[in-house]
Amino acid sequence: MASATTTDIEVLEQARQAIAPDYEPSDDEPYMNERQVNFFRMLLLEWKRSILNASSATLQSLQDGPIREPDLNDRASSETDWSIELRTRDRQRKLIAKIDAALRRLDEGEYGYCEVTGDPIGLRRLIARPVATMTVEAQEAHERREKISRDD
Template identity: 85%
Template sequence: MATTANEIDGLETARRAIAADYVPSEDESYMNESQQDYFRLLLLEWKRSILSAASATLQSLQDGPMREADLNDRASSETDWGIELRTRDRQRKLIAKIDAALRRIDAGEYGFCEVTGDPIGLKRLIARPVATMTVEAQEAHERREKISRDD
């Protein structure tokens, strides 16, 4: 699934919020306690920022009038709200992925491919903390999906 600009912004906000002296490194043992703590904190902060944005959207939906006098303005507003609501729906699904990643951390399975069992890699997890597959496994999955869609 493609990453949207809102997801990237939310993840960057989370990274800045947890900016600390520690950054996971390839020089240490993979998925050690420090790395798990880092990703747990990153995921929790990312979730918090998404929930905060969703709360602001809900508040503006409750406060803002949806009835403009001009039909063009009304259509534009309704289109904007539709886009905003679709974005929030994507983020609701992202929260489910974040929760699943947090459960994998607690179970000791975080950072390992659900298909091959191989390490996903720190660079991929830093870029996409909810990743569940290695790049190779994800590409194979997407190829199979495309083939089945084309049939």
């Protein structure tokens, strides 16, 4: 079974180091200049590639055969592990759609700007969450509205 222990943060850091070990987007340069756009494009593509590779490993493990644990407790444990692995892959499948949307926004020149306010999202937030579509403030307001509507 493929390991689901690598977090998104670790994967993003590995991708960042692989594509630009000596470059970190900075507030000292113009926002979303060509170098930053290329950095985020490569980061998103590398992130997507790593997710697809992990998914392929999971698929290969599933094709290797059913769980054949003789002990019922061991079998239950294995099935629980598989359930967690499959939920992780489903979450990552949804993440790939967000990565593709971010790549489209890059192509259209809209990447890095809040879909609600139009303000720059900020480099630190984009490095931490490259698929972000809102500024921190807009995201917090959105979550507050969502919570209020859920409570009604």
